[in-house]
Amino acid sequence: MGKTPVYQVIENDIKEKIKKGELNHGDMIHSENELKDMYSVSRMTVRQALNNLVNEGYLYRHKGKGTFVNNIKIEKKMQGLIGFTEEMRRMNKKVRSRILTFEQISADDEVASKLFLETGEEVYFIERIRYGDDIPVLFERLYIPKRIFKDMNQKIMESSFYEYIENTLNIKISHCVQTLEAKAANPRVAEMLEIQKASPVLYMTRNTFLDRGFPFEYVKAYYRADQYRFIQHSVR
Template sequence: MNMTCKETGLALYDQLKSKIREKIETGEWTEGQKIPTEKELCEMFNVSRITARKAIDDLQEENLLVKKQGKGTFIKRSQINQSLEKFYSFSKELTKQGLEEKAEMLEFKIMEADNRIQRIMNISENEEVFVIKRLRLLDDKPYAIEVSYIPVKFTPELTKELVDRNGLYNSLQAFGVKLEHATEKFSAVNLRKEEAYYLNSDFSEAGIKLTRRTYQGTDMVEYCSSIIRGDMFTYTVDLF
């Protein structure tokens, strides 16, 4: 359908930007959707290629659109902000924001801690740990893969069913584990093939690697390594 940008006193590229915004705000074009090409926009709105390119470039600078090399231009997904001012649970914090968050179990097993986990968690050789790998989803859209390592000695009766039903932290606390404090480390990464597959994203897209060490006193009760979609989350630290 051809739609002409009308004379409104605004530059043509500003008029085109307004029309693209309108399609996004009304839900006609949705988050993550690929928008028409420059050529198609020219035909739809009766504008020049230069005007279409200028409108797209401006909307990209305004963080509304994102260009993906060789794939096209897409509507950027809304980002969820997480404050880092206190100990938090992803699921509880997102629920507070009115978002439907859930976790899908990918793996639940017990194994002897390897050298890396022994070193990170300061546990002895041959000590057993739970390995709990989950895919986390927001409104049924995957946003993170996380793997938690928990020494079996703290919660020997922990089961997959309990974690599925009550969540990991609720299950740990039900067994008397006190989650007193945690440290987190963030770094930028590119998604690997397996991660991109689970997160329904493109291989080598930007992601956030988050590692968390959770303590009860001086004992590390959980080591968690997560890969989070970089286009869905931001983190805020309040400095006083």
């Protein structure tokens, strides 16, 4: 394998500092001349690295002032099944949840169909806001079958539901089926995510299954479009 090009070394160093919190949103990075001296490379090499970081959304330029760290969006990979808590930890972000609603309701036709239940069977209905570094980035409505989780409580949902299933109950999570579309935030969603009404949000539905083949959650999730971007890796 060949040696990593110097411009990529510069890119990776800056990305790593952003991920570790050594560089934060709004911080001005070193000038091209300073970076040229720091890495003992040409100014053209530095410029290539910075251009790539600007194009990828890590940095932005302010004419006449310099180059600054952008507001980095949370990257959610569509091909994996990773919980919110794990996503935030990977990005070194502080994670917390606020439960708005926790109650037992009768499943309507839609929810019953998604969870392989009879219409009218009891499910837990949970509404919660998920925070990354104290910024509300996700508003969720979850439907969970009571027949599978008889001892469900609010404390479990304040942390990681997936970790509870796999580490406490020792049940393996298998796969999920997801849909994703763009929407305008209605008044309630806007209030929960602390954004303007009709702001763009990414609306996802997710049906998640245990390895036994049973669906254990049906989720309607609203992601802040200014904080999230979804990545799909496809192979032909």
